Amino acid sequence: MAVNRVTPVGDTQDPHATPGSWFGSLRVIRWVREHWLLPILLLAAAVRFYDLTAAAVWGDEGSSLLLAQYSLGEIWHHAAFDVHPPLYFMLLHGWIELFGDGILAIRSLSALAGIAAVGLGIWLVDRLATRRAAMLAGLLLALLPTAVRYSQEVRMYSLLGLLLIAATLALVYWIRRPQRHRYLVFYALLMGAAFYTHYFAVLAALCHWIYLGVIRVQRGYRFRHIQRPAWWLANLAIVVLYLPWLPNLLDLTQHMEQLKVGGDVGWEPPVTLSSLPSMIWSWLIQDDGENLPVAVFAALPLALLALAAVAVIRDRSVSRGSVLLALYTGLPLVLVFAVSFITPVFIERYLTAYALGLPLLAALAIDRLYSRVRVLALAVLMSLVGVEWVGVSNNATVDSNDQLDRVVNYVNLHFQAGDQIITSDMLWYLSYVYYDRTGAHVRLFTPPAADGHSTRPNDYGFGTLVTADVYLDSLAELAGSPRVWLIGTFGDSGEFPSLPKTWQSSGEVHAGGVQARLFVSKAAAE
Structure with missing residues (x-):
């Protein structure tokens, strides 16, 4: 009587070698x-x-x-x-x-x-x-x-x-x-x-x-x-x-x-x-x-x-x-x-x-x-x-060392009580506040346009998410602050024009297309 059985491929070899791996692959x-x-x-x-x-x-x-x-x-x-x-x-x-x-x-x-x-x-x-x-x-x-x-x-x-x-x-x-x-x-x-x-x-x-x-x-x-x-x-x-x-x-x-x-x-x-x-x-x-x-x-x-x-x-x-x-x-x-x-x-x-x-x-x-x-x-x-x-x-393809959070973490590390933090753009502001750990009141710089009209966001879109005290219309309001962090691109667009003459640069970091620059009043520096 014939016996029904499956004959492994390479039956003359060790049944626990190639055939085993072959059947494992099939499984x-x-x-x-x-x-x-x-x-x-x-x-x-x-x-x-x-x-x-x-x-x-x-x-x-x-x-x-x-x-x-x-x-x-x-x-x-x-x-x-x-x-x-x-x-x-x-x-x-x-x-x-x-x-x-x-x-x-x-x-x-x-x-x-x-x-x-x-x-x-x-x-x-x-x-x-x-x-x-x-x-x-x-x-x-x-x-x-x-x-x-x-x-x-x-x-x-x-x-x-x-x-x-x-x-x-x-x-x-x-x-x-x-x-x-x-x-x-x-x-x-x-x-x-x-x-x-x-x-x-x-x-x-x-x-x-x-x-x-x-x-x-x-x-x-x-x-x-x-x-x-x-x-x-x-x-x-x-x-x-x-x-x-x-x-x-x-x-x-x-x-x-x-x-x-x-x-x-x-x-x-x-x-x-x-x-x-x-x-x-x-x-x-x-x-x-x-x-x-x-x-x-x-x-x-x-x-x-x-x-x-x-x-x-x-x-x-x-x-x-x-x-x-x-x-x-x-x-x-x-x-x-x-x-x-x-x-x-x-x-x-x-x-x-x-x-x-x-x-x-x-x-x-x-x-x-x-x-x-x-x-x-x-x-x-x-x-x-x-x-x-x-x-x-x-x-x-993301370079984790070239991201906005690196900038914010630098500010978090070097922040001192009384420091002011100012962002130049609403999109920077929205992402910055997620990483901020200083407890400071992060603000958004909204200088008047050349014709004098306000550049503050209105009550539609992103503007509904922030209160009026977030906006800063003039850097002159911060002239008396001992230390100010400015967050922006600092390109040719002139995001921060007319810096107070009493400020001097004390440090900066940049990553993710944005920079954080620390300005210290000359009086505080002395």
Whole structure:
């Protein structure tokens, strides 16, 4: 009788040597194939938590931390005068209550949201296509440089991406089972939260509506979901959820000029035709690419456009999920680009939530190419991974010794009771106060303009976060102070003109593009 047994490769050798390691490798490969989600999530976590604390808190992050110090009611009030809704700041407030305000703790909120977004992106593609496409999507999304970058900042962009991908997933589930109204409940809650996180969430809602319109009029099987009362009621619920904030939004739109004066909007340079491909390069390598040869500069965006076309054209599913991802990725990009010719708002971080659709769409295309031209599919995959790795490496290029916190720590170390600390710019002020350990009343220098009008921020934008006693209009007010620290760039802009003649420089330190200079009155020096 024949005995069924597996004969190891190299049976003549020691069974505990090469064959053992070979079968061990096979077990690892089999485990990864069966548990592929965990390695991808670990990769997403690794690139997001790597050097998470290396870069110093910058101005926008500092504004998040200042706003999060207020009570929930005060956050609601102050956010009404800011350019962003209040939900993220409220969550950050609770997060700090639980885990403290250390830089690792405060940035972990965004990092964890970014990792969760990778998991939901995989889930979304798994619902729309094959398991292989989901694995590819996970790999490309885990390494997406713009997503990695904004998963490492104390801002709302990572949270927005998580909410919008989750809402899109809920929409897909509802389309498949429209009788399950709980999916629309999840959709309404998630989109409502997204609207309270960032105003650009409206672009996702627009994409969802257009997608339902497309699958309603497509040839063959037509989905009538856009006509269902449940869909309209869900969107009405979103409006109702947003009604408490609507007066604040309307007031904000009426005071855009005040925001421009304060520098919170309108600071972005005008867009050009090259701005659109530059955004794609920024998403993928964290560089605008405008120093590249023209052929190379145009090649990547065109290649991605071709991949999107492959994903859409070769989509044989009745629900046309690739159209949903194409709209989610491309429509906000094009709309914001077009609007920016009127009001420049074409800013990478504002669009990062929509950049999450790019690797998902590319994964669909690669999966469909693989069924016919495997070599081409693998070449495209490796090329994209290589490009993304360049961006991830650029993100990780941070010199921790050349950061603002080095300047502040120097002042903390050499501070003496009675010293005055003056910053030259609101963004320096917002980040400086996070690291300040002196207990001093850090102030912001706001000298009158040449025509005499005040340069103090108004009550909109960052100006709502500080009280009037923070502002200092003239250095002459400090002429009697024995020691004064001036924090700024000290460039040709003349941030600190007309230093009192009674001051003499006593020391300085510079890092992170900013300097701290100590001035001592001559009388005190003598």
